[in-house]
Amino acid sequence: MHEQTHVTETGQDLYPADRLHIARAAAARAGLDALLISPGADLRYLTGYDAKPLERLTCLVLPLDGDPFLLVPALEVPAAQASPAGGLGIEITGWNETDDPYAVIAARLPSSVAHVGVDNHMWAEKTTAFHAVLQGARQELAGSVLSGLRMRKTPQEAAALRRAGEAIDRVHARMGEWLRAGRTEREVGRDIAAAITAEGHVRVDFVIVGSGPNSASPHHELSDRVIRPGDPVVVDIGGTTQDGYCSDSTRVYALGEPPEDFRRLHDVLLRAQRAQTDAVRPGITAEQLDAIGRDIITDAGYGEHFIHRTGHGIGLESHEEPYIVSGNQLPLEPGMAFSVEPGIYLPDRYGARIEDIVICTQDGGDRLNRTGRDLVVLP
Known part of the structure; x- marks a missing residue:
C-alpha cells in the first residue's frame, strides 16, 4: 500500500494512509483476522469516502494478512476514486450486478480467517450474508477496535x-x-x-x-x-x-x-x-x-x-x-x-x-x- 495522503481544501491532512495501518494493528491486538467496514463514519474515518448506504454492498476489507481493498458497486467506482480514498493507494474495485460481492470478498480473504470485525452500523442483511459466506468465522463489532482510535482526535x-x-x-x-x-x-x-x-x-x-x-x-x-x-x-x-x-x-x-x-x-x-x-x-x-x-x-x-x-x-x-x-x-x-x-x-x-x-x-x-x-x- 502506497504511503499517500489526502489534503483537504483547508490544507489539513484529515485522512492519512497510515490510519489503515494503525487500524489493522489495533485489530491484530484484539485478535481479529479482518475488519469489514460498510458506509458510515468508520469508512469515512479510515478512507475519507462518504459512500452512499445502498442495498448494493460497499465494503472496505482490511485483512490482517494481505493488502486492504475497497469493493464498491461498479457504478460507484468513479465516486470512490474521486473521494479521498482514491489518493490512499489502496485497490478500489467494482462488482457487477450479476456478481455476488460477499463471495468475492470471501474468496479474497485467507481461508484461515476465523474472527472478523464488522462495522457497527452494517445492515443486518449484510452481516447475515457475510456470516453465510464466511462459514465458521465469528463476528464482532469493529467499534471495539475503531472507537478507541476515533475518540482521540489528532x-x-x-x-x-x-x-x-x-x-x-x-x-x-x-x-x-x-x-x-x-x-x-x-x-x-x-x-x-x-x-x-x-x-x-x-x-x-x-x-x-x-x-x-x-x-x-x-x-x-x-x-x-x-x-x-x-x-x-x-x-x-x-x-x-x-x-x-x-x-x-x-x-x-x-x-x-x-x-x-x-x-x-x-x-x-x-x-x-x-x-x-x-x-x-x-x-x-x-x-x-x-x-x-x-x-x-x-x-x-x-x-x-x-x-x-x-x-x-x-x-x-x-x-x-x-x-x-x-x-x-x-x-x-x-x-x-x-x-x-x-x-x-x-x-x-x-x-x-x-x-x-x-x-x-x-x-x-x-x-x-x-x-x-x-x-x-x-x-
Whole structure:
C-alpha cells in the first residue's frame, strides 16, 4: 500500500494512509483476522469516502494478512476514486450486478480467517450474508477496535472541530434575526436551518427550538406552537462541515423578561456547566465530570430534573464515544472531544440546557463554542 495522503481544501491532512495501518494493528491486538467496514463514519474515518448506504454492498476489507481493498458497486467506482480514498493507494474495485460481492470478498480473504470485525452500523442483511459466506468465522463489532482510535482526535481533527464550532457560533450570534414572539417554532427553525448551511456547513443535522413548556422536552421536535412574550426558548443546533466534522451547541433565550424562578434555574445550570467545563483535564473520569455538574444541580433542589447524561463524544458523528455519564470510568485523555450539556427540565413548565463542545488538552480543556452562556433576553 502506497504511503499517500489526502489534503483537504483547508490544507489539513484529515485522512492519512497510515490510519489503515494503525487500524489493522489495533485489530491484530484484539485478535481479529479482518475488519469489514460498510458506509458510515468508520469508512469515512479510515478512507475519507462518504459512500452512499445502498442495498448494493460497499465494503472496505482490511485483512490482517494481505493488502486492504475497497469493493464498491461498479457504478460507484468513479465516486470512490474521486473521494479521498482514491489518493490512499489502496485497490478500489467494482462488482457487477450479476456478481455476488460477499463471495468475492470471501474468496479474497485467507481461508484461515476465523474472527472478523464488522462495522457497527452494517445492515443486518449484510452481516447475515457475510456470516453465510464466511462459514465458521465469528463476528464482532469493529467499534471495539475503531472507537478507541476515533475518540482521540489528532490536531488536524481538533482544528476541523474548531472550525465547525465557529460556524455554529455564527448562527447563534444571529438568533435575534429570527427568534421573535408571534412566530412559530417551525418558522424559526426553517430560518435557522438555512443559516446553518450559509454559515459554513454542508448539511443540517438537527434543529431544536423548544419554546415555553416545550423547552422541558430535551429532544423536542419543531412544532407549530406560536412563541409568546416571556417564553424561555432552548435552541440546540448542529451540522456537518465540508471537512466531515460536526458541530453541536445549545443556548437558552427568552422573549422578553422570563419568570424570576426560571432565571434562578438558569443560574444554577450555568454554574454547573461552567464548573464542568473548567474541570476538564487529563485523568478525570467521564463519570467524575458528570458528577461535578450533577451534584451542583442536585444541591440546588433540581436533581430529579437532570434526566440525561452530561455529554457525548463528537467528531465524524454528532454522537460517538466517549460518553460523559455515571458508570463510565474512562479517564479523559488529550484529544478526546465531547459535549458538556447539563440540563434542567420541569415538565409542563419550562427547561434549560447549555452545551459547549470541549476538547481535552494536555493542560485542561479547550472550549470550542465561544458565544456567551448567559441567558439571552431578546426584545
